[in-house]
Amino acid sequence: MVVVFVLVAVAVLAVFAGLHYYAWRRLVRDTTAGPGWPRRLGTVVFVAGPVLMFAAVAAEQAGAPFLVQQVLAWPGFLWMAFALYLLLALLVGEVVRPLLRRVLDREAPPPAGTENTTATDTPAETPPAAAESTASTPAPTPAPAPTRRLLLARSVGAVATVAAVGVVGNGAYGVLRGPKVKRVTVPLARLPRAAHGFRIAVVSDIHLGPVLGRGFAERVVETINSTQPDLIAVVGDLVDGSVEDLAPAVAPLARLRARHGTFFVTGNHEYFSGADPWVAHVRELGLRPLENARVEMGAFDLAGVNDISGENYDEGPDYAKALGDRDRSRAAVLLAHQPVMIDEAVRHGVDLQLSGHTHGGQLWPGNFIADAANPTLAGLERYGDTQLYVSRGAGAWGPPVRVGAPSDITVVELASRQA
Template sequence: MSTLGQEVAVTAASIVVSAAGHRYLYLRLVKNVTASVRLHRAGQAAAVALTALVPAGVLAAEYANPTRIAWLARPAFGWVALAAYLLMILAVLEIPKRLMARALGRRANDPDTAVKAEQVPGAAQFPSSAAPMPAENTGCRPGTDTSRMVDRRLVLARSVALLATGTAMATTGYGFHRGLGPPDVKTVRVALRRLHPSLDGMRITMASDLHLGPFFGRTHTARMVRMINDTSPSLVAIVGDLSDGSAEDLGTHAEPLARLSSAHGTFFVTGNHDYRHDIDAWIGTLADYGVTTLRNTRSLIAHRGGAIDLAGVTDVEGERNHDAPDYDKALADRDRSHPVVLLAHQPVQVHEAARHEVDLQLSGHTHGGGFFPGNLLVPLTQPVTAGLATIDNTQLYVSRGVGASLPPIRVGAPPDITVIELRGV
């Protein structure tokens, strides 16, 4: 299938999924909680509009100038986040809700307490599976057990809807506050073999996943630069996914990177999102800002008789753009008397790094899972979700990143800037 055909198929699938999700939300949050025909029509219209909003926002974020379509992308992805939590919470509440509804039904059918349907005019027109509604609209006599059952089911449906809506709004609001707010600053000590005593305490301040675009712009970059400079880094590493747009559209939003200050400079490697637009244009723009791109290359970082090799490989997505990671090129013929630190966007690249006897790999990409259930999905494709681990004798540190993919919410996975403090063994 051609690239265009794949994109059409993905768009069509997203519309189908969006429509199914919005129908479910309409049933649980509108139809099942009110008998008002006017509110039913309003809910149906809202479901149709939101079904269209989601793919429109996704396509706009993918193909349009992010700074010009923020008015569309922000509400679209804000709703995506809220709807995701609504669906998850409602799904979880389905089981207790059904159990309680079944208990109410059994009570209504108890011959010692229930009124037979034929004794209640209109009661037979209200099957137990139908949407609950006020007793006066069902033909049930006020005060009968059948009318009380209807009232209790209505209260149950409304309680579930209110609980789900309140919880989802609070969680989404917190997620946006955390995701768009300042990242945490962490210090992680990493012991390296063969590290010269003069480099003991060397500080590599790393940031990943800026994701410049509809939600993150120049202000976001400037704040990150100030926070990095406050760590007094020996060198700065930007580990991929700089942008969700082109250098032409967003280059000025990356300009504060020119003010990064460190003893040995600022280095960048590509991430998968960076290949969605002209990567060469971005590399040229970063060079103008004093940022060195390690494109299957390495740089010797020497200090007072000691040295480390700082290497970088392109992201695995580069294979589709004739820019595949080349570990042999980046790591061959190095001086093995001192350690090598590899910058690679995706943690999964550590397996190849280990085969080349890399001492430490620094990565991003995962966002720490971002928000539930992302933390459960990351291990399906990556060896580490966040933090420090050892894979086949190579140490791997994975940052949660300073930005986020769309939607930019963080729940249980706060953004971070990490200071890697090198220590000798």
Template structure:
């Protein structure tokens, strides 16, 4: 409960100022009427509430019963993010444009003291005839024509504000639409060869199908599971590794969607480790269900497969929630040091501890590859590897983007993937 309160407090601290900024740039700066600004404020407040509700309502009334609210809230989250990024990028040209017009407006007017000035039409003069004279010193000169430039003319600022808002809106919606198409499409099938020094020649070319972050939940359907199963089975892998975050809801809510996973096929079986979202969704029930579906959970344990040690540890969230976190000593202690170790661990950051236990290769997920660029830059502040193959203290770490999505059904710059890891002897 305390963690949930802290989370939502942080959300409010962040969400409030962002929505105020969007209201200012999209409505306050672009609208000249009180009525228009009130409508804009109502829209922004409504969307902010929908965003908060998307996090809260599914946990209260169930993942499937509430799909409309998460759809609205999460889609707004994606649009909001790209609106914010675009508007922040436009801040510099907006300031430059406003200051440029301001300089034009305040530039000194050329001395016109000696210029001819029309002083009127002489009495009785013929139509069209006028008398002119040179302006005498001390006499008032004709006023300069009003300039349309600069801050004195609010239409300039209005034009800049509206142009920026329109550009940001079109950019954000266009990127989001592309991201939806990517997230809901087939996962990209990757293939990577990873050499292991201790791998016996008899296992050269051993194939592991790695999938993570399937995220069955309120915005997915059974076809999402079927698509993933078809992709994995088409790889003809020797072993299947499911590296956590399979679900965002209880067994009662999502059991039907998970059912196709029972059709996974490989020579040496399917194995599962918990991710952080399992601990938000009833981990104990899901561990039983996963086993019923034909996958073997590896809870801080290992087994020998031919000339290879396959180990799995719980996600760090299990320890935070008092349900059993990772225990590397239990999983890797007293093992045969002559055999290579492949470790399934949901988060790449667990590789720091894995390296202390001599793990040769860690297979992970969790990061989604950032899911929506430039979130990958933020994720890199927490995790040592975001996507693909990396190394942590001598341990090789491969991180998949994951086959699903969390929050918005949007992926930009990080398409969903399933990876065939081919182990090579050296």
């Protein structure tokens, strides 16, 4: 098993190094006329970027001092996103390059010495005095113009770089600005008329950590409170780090306000970060953890189960404990971090499961991978008599960038068919 892991790791590193070499060749070697400070500077960037990226990941995984994680996270994770879109832009450039080469070849002037000349074009003889002056004062040599090949490489490289910077910059701005509110109405067959219009603010995947801190948490809290929900559901992946490091960052969650309170279930990242301390800490902040538990909200049942990652810590989901003895004539809403938990929700007669985890793919074209790994990537879908709603999440993991998957806080309004 160890040998297989090492071989896979070596293969991944080889592919990673090869892709960076390709990008360096196109953007640095092909765009510089020869050795000099521009090529040296470009080489430093293409070495420092991957080193910072691996250092950021390693620091987070190894639990390095939090200040070290913060210093490395921004440049390292931004390089991760930038390298992805730079590579995609350069690959598009490979398609465009032959077309640009044809245009340049068509517009290029004919080589010197090929013009038609006649006897009348012969210049007059230069007077001896002028000839001596010309011979004694040589004309200055003009700087060589860039070759067509160099001009083409610089043009494609510049466009690819600007495109990558633009995509990553816009995606980072979208994350740091904070999630927008999305509203969805979900009819439930067993919901009584008294609960018609009950509003649940669903927030997932905030991912407070080395990159997103207290300021981001404050924006999330303000956005949720502005919707004036009846109930708030935090469906996992709240943090990336320990309580000791992130207690100041999560402190604004104590200001969450809803008529029926705020409920919390664990995500996979809580188990990476220490689930038990975090469950205890969010309880101190006023959130109510649902650890394989259920509460009656009057008109319907609200249940929550631990994330399936908890199985590695003997704290996995227990649907029988959360849902086994309930009155099946009542509507049930289940909080479960991962969409793949929908099968158990269907078996236990849940009306609506609220989930996150997918980030909607976060970085295009990662949405295709996330879609293949989850029954629902984002939004509302039906599975038998059970409906599943998946939020794209409020924050971001790894690069603080979203492309093609805007962050959201969703207000789910329950509708009674008896109304």
